[in-house]
Amino acid sequence: MSTSQQHGRARRRLAAATGAGALILTAGLVPQQAAAADGDKVLTVAVAQSVDSLSPFLAQRLLSTSIHRLTYEYLTNYDAEDARAVPALATKWTSSPDKLTWTYTIRSDSSWSDGERATAEDAAWTFNTMMTDPDAATANGSFVANFRKVTAPSPTELVIELKKPQATMTALDVPIVPKHVWEKVDDYSEFNNDKNFPIVGNGPFILTDYKPDSYVRLKANKDFWRGAPKFDELVFRYYKDQDAAVAALRKGEVSFVSGSPALTPAQASSLKSEKNIKVNDAPGRRFYALAVNPGARAKNGETFGDGDPSLKDERVRHALFMAVDRKTVVDKVFQGYAVQGEGYIPPRFDSYFWKPSDGQELAYDPAKAARLLDEAGYKKNGDGKRVGKDGKPLDYRVLCHATDPNDKAIGQYLQEWWGELGIGVSLNCVDNVTDPWLAGTYDLAFDGWSVNPDPDFVMSIHTCGALPATPKDTGATDNFICDKQYDELYAKQLAEYDPVKRADLVKQMQSRLYDLGYMNVMAYPNAVEAYRTDQIASITTMPKKAGNIYGQDGYWSWWSATPADTGDSGGSDSTGVVVGIVAGVVVLVGAGAFLALRRRSTAEDRE
């Protein structure tokens, strides 16, 4: 089948670079042998992210939280079809008429991997720990900030009392951990849960091994109450280089490539024509934006950072907004693998999706942007540069991720679009954006968040309450936005239980955010990922129709994945390796012979 193709490719690469080729081949040999040692069906996923922490109290990265979805049960899960709350550890839930007391019924057929039964006591202990220990509230503290009291009257009953109504009570994304293991931990800020394997859990998979920046290995939980996963083992292997991950997919070393955050258009198009590989191009759950630094400040009123003061003027922000051609961004940079940005929440979440009305829209209009800047008092001088009344030219530093090609590409467009307006742009592409970000030492920055089915979190990061307490602290805030009107709407939607009314409030918030001009959402990038159909026969996307596979809100993809009959794939791989090695040896012998001949021919010249 595809064997001949593989041979050809292996040899070409070797001929091009013998040394490098040989290295790649020997490196490729090891995992294949390890995987083939027993007859287990292994699903290997190439990921571009490393694990920040395996402790559910600390983990924030997508990979880590996805692993927690797989290894721990949450009270509720999201349906793969339409993301509504479905039973997980809790089988049903009711609230008191005043919506302040919530009672969850905990299932009795879920047990920890060390044999103990998972009970309401574990859940109560998890929430209470997060409420009492600030270190344990690092990752998911926003869910419990409004909790008054959590108790477990019986092993199957959990009662949560609230201070104020909270709309996210059926979407509490908090992994429930086993009390009998975790109560022995002294310091939650230090404990990373990566010492005693297998890690005790009750999800569809059990974490059995982890090596930082290398791999995470999970074993199927045969006793999982919803049914055991079809694959015996699930391995997340870390590839720093996306090209290497794609090459591994072509060779069959990995079954799935997620991309970071998506495959590039060139990779996707070339993989589409490949046999046995399916490219999944689904509407994304991320937004990709340009965030303005409105002047970093803390809750105690202190300001810090050095954001350009001209950005406090709404007209300047609108002018910048209007000088960005979002259509070009989608057409040229994403080459169609994205949807043009409008509101804040991606169109995939249609109940919350909002777009500006015709009169409100800040469409691409450089002439109007120039007029706005003139009005704001930034006129062009003789050199064609915009200068303020104080004579200082408008020069913005744009913070970009050195690892994200899209940031750099759009940065070049910004330089020309805004340069046309007379505004200087310097791209500051760094590996570590967190430090300047938290310190507020930037003017504009590339920003992006994955949005959950419940938009509470991504809306909360723009409230005044998310600002850091003092300049020294770290707040949950995204870019230091603090707007009274927005905050009022946020408080209202959090207390609103009627889904339609709440969605309306969320849309009003997006409208307000849009008018403020702090967040220019340029695009909603698609989730572009690929997998080998000769290794994975079927896999559930979320939403089921046109959904993504990696980074789902639930554990559906990996739990549902069914292995394909792969009788010959191992064989073809090893013949490829053998041919590669033979070719390498031939090249080396040839080079050696050539050198020897040359040496002989010049022997007389030498002393």
Add this chain to the structure above:
Amino acid sequence: MTAGTGEPVKDGAPEAPGPRTLARRRRRASAARFWREYRTHRAGLVGLAALALFALVALTAPLTVGSDVSSVTGAPGQPLETPSGEFWLGTDRFGRDLLGLVVWGSRVSLLVGLLAAALCVAIGTLVGITAGHFKGAYATVVMRITDWFLVMPTLVLAIALATVMSRSLGTVVLAIGVTSWPTTARLVRAQTLAVEARPYIERARALGGGHRHIMVRHVLPNVMPLVLAQTTLMISSSILAEATLAFLGLGDPTVVSWGGLLQDAREAGSVSSGNWSYLVPPGLAIAGVALAFTLCGRAVESVLNPRLGVAR
């Protein structure tokens, strides 16, 4: 014997040349001899021709392609087009003409290569001559610093420097320049020691020549051939280093250079999608220029240093 002021005699021998004319004549003669020798090195001639071609391309780039070629908003094509009659090498990820970009990129790559090589040879010569001349504690300290730089992996040091400083061309020049001077310093010091052992230096010293006079007037001209050959060789490694840094994403992303083009190609996923027309031209250009400078450098070296024997 004419009694008088010691003015040069004008009437007696009108064809007797002054010292300046003599020196000029001697230099012309040695240049001619150098060129005669150089001509016998076929590889050197090939390298020289290639260099002339590259220089021509770089210098005439504003006329042939113009700075508009690097504009992303005015890109004429669609992203990642394959080679065609309109775009001979296809287009890059923004839809810009790749041939034009490779031509335009030659300016930055050559400029950075030349500047970095000049900087590094300047540092190396200064350190080498002073260390060879002054000896003693100064030389010991300076040569230990040189040794330290010599054992440090150049690339790692350059990456560290480029990371902490802001991303600009100046940073790259500086990062390459200050990390690759130790070999030059060692070579120049050795030559300086050899030159200073000669009797005429002692004579100059006896006649009252100061440190500065000896270093500039006597030692420098004698180590110059070595420095020249070293510069030519250094340029090729500087161009390679610039391309490496840009490829690793440490250059200024908004400046078009060959290494930067390679980095763009890699980020666009050209390696795994087999989009060779994006990767190969800048790579070949880097290899071509580096090879041309090396060929020239080797030829110059063997002309100026007969001890190296016949090289082809």
